[in-house]
Amino acid sequence: MTSKILLASFLLFALVSCNKDSEEIEPDSEVHWDYESPATWGTLALPNNQCAGLIQTPINIESTNTIKSVLPELGLNYASFPINIIDNGHTIQINNKGTSSLKYNKQEYALAQFHFHSHSEHTIDGKSAPMEIHFVHKNSTDGSLLVIGVLVEGGGVANSSIASYIESFPTVMEKESSLSKTINPLDLLPASKKYFNYTGSLTTPPCSQGLNWIVLKEKLKISTEQISKFEAKYNHNYRPILPVGSRTIFESI
Numbered sequence: 001m002t003s004k005i006l007l008a009s010f011l012l013f014a015l016v017s018c019n020k021d022s023e024e025i026e027p028d029s030e031v032h033w034d035y036e037s038p039a040t041w042g043t044l045a046l047p048n049n050q051c052a053g054l055i056q057t058p059i060n061i062e063s064t065n066t067i068k069s070v071l072p073e074l075g076l077n078y079a080s081f082p083i084n085i086i087d088n089g090h091t092i093q094i095n096n097k098g099t100s101s102l103k104y105n106k107q108e109y110a111l112a113q114f115h116f117h118s119h120s121e122h123t124i125d126g127k128s129a130p131m132e133i134h135f136v137h138k139n140s141t142d143g144s145l146l147v148i149g150v151l152v153e154g155g156g157v158a159n160s161s162i163a164s165y166i167e168s169f170p171t172v173m174e175k176e177s178s179l180s181k182t183i184n185p186l187d188l189l190p191a192s193k194k195y196f197n198y199t200g201s202l203t204t205p206p207c208s209q210g211l212n213w214i215v216l217k218e219k220l221k222i223s224t225e226q227i228s229k230f231e232a233k234y235n236h237n238y239r240p241i242l243p244v245g246s247r248t249i250f251e252s253i
């Protein structure tokens with residue numbers, strides 16, 4: 001009898017500790033995955049699982065191997081919105097319920113959410129940064145995704161925008177909390193909007209391919225103390241880099 005109770009308790013624990021949402025956007029799956037075994041993601045029983053595909057993210061961006069050209073500007077129509085924050089078991093994520101959007105290459109994209117990885121997922125010339133922020137956008141017409149990646153390093157002054165919620169990380173998983181503060185994602189972008197551009201995937205299962213990736217060339221500098229606070233929450237939520245293969249990486253000049 002006792003062993004049955006123990007087993008039931010264990011199963012219940014396994015159930016609640018297994019997160020059901022991907023950090024990126026909306027796949028509704030009860031399949032558990034974690035950052036300890038990313039090499040097995042391709043075998044997860046997920047609909048349209050593309051984790052073993054050939055156009056995956058993240059990648060190492062070798063700056064001597066990019067096509068340098070004049071690329072479309074980022075039409076950032078970001079505005080302040082109330083902070084709705086969630087710990088989804090894989091990252092800290094802030095959902096946008098406001099009007100922030102991006103116009104890129106004559107297409108309109110709504111900002112869905114942004115979230116954090118530690119350390120960075122992309123590497124540039126083989127080097128990672130302590131953190132990376134992903135701003136996930138959805139095309140208003142065809143639903144395709146465009147993600148802006150910003151590598152983050154310490155050694156700077158504290159970012160006042162990050163300071164507005166860094167003390168308010170959720171203590172319960174998978175429960176969105178609304179703070180009485182607002183945030184403007186523009187404050188989380190570096191001054192230069194020059195970028196690398198390539199086609200990749202979600203960096204979490206089911207690793208759906210066909211995403212338009214924009215990785216800013218300049219890093220955002222925040223305080224080392226703020227980096228440490230993120231790392232205290234999540235310090236290994238990055239997918240290892242994957243082969244570039246035959247893809248072309250463009251770089252704005």
Ligand SMILES: [Zn+2]
Pocket residue numbers: 023024115116117134203
């Ligand atoms: Zn991400």
